[in-house]
Amino acid sequence: MVGPRRYRDVRSTLIDASPDTVWQAVLDQVEVLGLPAFYVRLIGCRDQRHLGPRPLTAGSVVPGFHVTDADPPARLVLDGVHRFSVYTLTFALLPDDGGTRLEAHTDATFPGVLGAVYRLLVIDSGFHKLATRSIVTRVRRRTVVG
Numbered sequence: 001m002v003g004p005r006r007y008r009d010v011r012s013t014l015i016d017a018s019p020d021t022v023w024q025a026v027l028d029q030v031e032v033l034g035l036p037a038f039y040v041r042l043i044g045c046r047d048q049r050h051l052g053p054r055p056l057t058a059g060s061v062v063p064g065f066h067v068t069d070a071d072p073p074a075r076l077v078l079d080g081v082h083r084f085s086v087y088t089l090t091f092a093l094l095p096d097d098g099g100t101r102l103e104a105h106t107d108a109t110f111p112g113v114l115g116a117v118y119r120l121l122v123i124d125s126g127f128h129k130l131a132t133r134s135i136v137t138r139v140r141r142r143t144v145v146g
Contacts, residue, residue, distance in 0.1 A: 005110060007123050011132040012103040017143040019093045022100040023073030025142035026091050027056050029135060030076065035064035043118075044083040065089065084118035085110050089132075102139055104132045 015022050031050075040048045040063045052060035052067070056076065060067040068088075069077035076091040087108035094101040106128065110119040122128050 005116070005119065007106065007108045007110070007119065007128075009106045009129065009132065010103055011129070011136050012101055013136045013140050014096055014099055014101050015140045015143050016099045019073040019095060019100045021143050022093050022102055022139065023076075025139045026076055026093070026102070028142055029139050030056060030062060030065070030078065030091075033062060033065070033135065037063065040064055040082075046081040084112075084115045102136055104136050106132060 035045065037048070045064045047061045047066045048063055050062055054060065056067050057070045058067055064082075065078035065080045067076065068079045069075065074093050078089045080087050080089075085108050087106065090105040090107075092103040092105065094103065108123075110116055110123075
């Protein structure tokens with residue numbers, strides 16, 4: 001028997017700002033990152049509403065994601081579960097030549113036939129890559145002072 005196919009992806013950008021500044025921008029972006037309420041109900045997300053401590057730390061929740069690790073200003077790990085997938089989104093902040101390299105790592109599995117269909121719609125369509133690229137771009141824009 002073949003298990004669920006694993007999906008891994010990394011989107012990154014170099015940001016001309018300190019890790020502390022980028023960390024705050026990541027936290028701000030994740031707060032608005034949550035999936036729409038109708039969608040989290042439709043796909044049966046485990047985490048359906050904003051809960052827990054703020055600023056985000058282990059135990060905090062945004063719709064679709066549960067913060068499982070927060071190591072400011074270096075790493076934020078968000079886990080999620082719904083009917084069609086089990087997934088992790090990790091933001092890594094790495095000092096890089098006076099700035100910060102922001103990486104968004106995705107690791108997901110899609111069990112069963114319905115998981116395979118969901119993967120086709122979300123991953124194989126390219127939608128997920130566009131969405132994560134958009135997230136790192138929005139974080140970079142949040143750090144621009146002007």
